[in-house]
Amino acid sequence: MKGFVGSSNRLLSIKNITKVYRTKNQEIVANRNITFDVRKGEIFGILGPNGAGKTTLIKQIATLLLPDEGDILFKGKSILSHPDCFLGKFSFLMEGTRSMYEYLSAGVNLLYFAYLYKIPEKVARKRIDELMEMFGLTEFLEEYVMNYSTGMLKKLNIVRCLLTEPEVVFLDEPLSGLDVIASEEFINLIQSLVRKRNITFLIASHRMDFVEKITDRVIWLKDGEIVKMGETGKIKASVENFEYQVYLKKRRNTVRLLERMGLIYEVMKGGILRCNISLKQKEKLKELLDNEDVISVEKKERDFESVFKEVYG
Ligand SMILES: Nc1ncnc2c1ncn2[C@@H]1O[C@H](COP(=O)(O)OP(=O)(O)O)[C@@H](O)[C@H]1O
Ligand SMILES: [Mg+2]
Structure with missing residues (x-):
């Protein structure tokens, strides 16, 4: 299937990505010949049941995993041969990763990450204050992370993602562990981030209801291949x-x-x-x-x- 975005609009172009996991006695083709484009400022969904290849795909685009074949272009440049072209512009939240120090406060965690990202302290403090405010976490800035609920922790992780002011944020199964109310809140937050900051989101999820509500466009994966691709609303209507x-x-x-x-x-x-x-x-x-x-x-x-x-x- 060909990409479906006019060239001027493309932020990311995923071209013929194939990824095979090789173990001693078997080969698993986790992604086969995947091609699509992502536009600036859209919420793009990667959808499919467990084992469809979503995590494998999003990891490759987020540069956490190397494809066996194919290329990924960011603003027309290959991220594989020009790793400098996306430096500081991508941010990700992968499923099940422990990304905060529980015995430190949220504020100290964020300052520490800002330090690792080489953000000057003054700038970092300002961004942390703004983001914590935006996410309704200001009063928990000094709270130990171990006292955060799952929903709060999820938000805190997004705050961490946004510290570098990225252009693209990758989220793998972002709703895991969230109840209905926290999920709704999360959806609103992401939508307001797109509106206010023109951030592009790439979200992998098996949660149909969530994907339907939040994404502008989607690909549907089945056994590592794209089986459907298009505007979320049009797929429904088609x-x-x-x-x-x-x-x-x-x-x-x-x-x-x-x-x-x-x-x-x-x-x-x-x-x-x-x-x-x-x-x-x-x-x-x-x-x-x-x-x-x-x-x-x-x-x-x-x-x-x-x-x-x-x-x-
Ligand atoms: N590190 C790995 N080594 C071997 N096989 C893997 C690895 N990660 C994923 N797989 C296999 O690749 C396929 C796709 O997995 P994954 O990308 O995690 O799918 P999803 O995120 O859609 O559940 C599955 O069959 C899975 O078992
Ligand atoms: Mg997964």
Whole structure:
């Protein structure tokens, strides 16, 4: 599949990336011939179930892992042959990495990282204050990191990512460990960062609901290959948009009928069956509607998640 961005718009161009993990007795092709572009100031999603190759891909773009084949261009320059071209411009938060010293306060941690990044102390203090304020963490600046909740720690890690004023931030499974409220808050924060600072985000996640809400464009990976690519909204619209839900009385005959027709159903409270039928199965819908046990039929708009299930089976 070809990239789909006009050349003037490209911030990152991922070109034919292939990555193979070789162990003693097997080879795992984690990414196969992956090509796409990322625009400045967009939130770009890398989506797919576990093992699809998301982490492998995002690590290569974030320069934490070398591709076996292919190239990655940042503003038209290869990051593999010109590592200086992205220095200080990329920042990342990888899943499951311990990135803070628990027995130090948040403020001391951040100052320490700023020192490693060679940011002058005065500048660093100003940025830390601004960012902690922006993330609602000002009153916890002196708090030990070990007392931070998962949600707060996630924010603190993003603050660390932003210390260098990066152009691109890479996030791998950023919602892991966050509850619904913390996730919502996190989504709002990222969106406001894009608006206020024009930061580009590359996010790998298996969480459909999150990806649907936050990304402008996505690639969907399956077994290391791109199976879908495009604007998040258009992908949703490109697959048939509705499915029917048929409610039936639960009787032995209806169950038999549904099974014979190969339809999937759920058993609901009160002896009722609910059966989902896609547009493709419209013929089956007609057949089913002839049945006297049908209670009602509803048309339901499909969400990203049901599309996901269809693609990944
Ligand atoms: N360091 C590694 N060594 C060997 N195989 C790996 C390694 N990391 C990942 N893999 C394999 O590569 C495939 C893709 O993994 P990964 O990129 O972590 O997928 P995802 O992030 O989508 O879950 C999986 O089959 C996984 O088992
Ligand atoms: Mg992963």
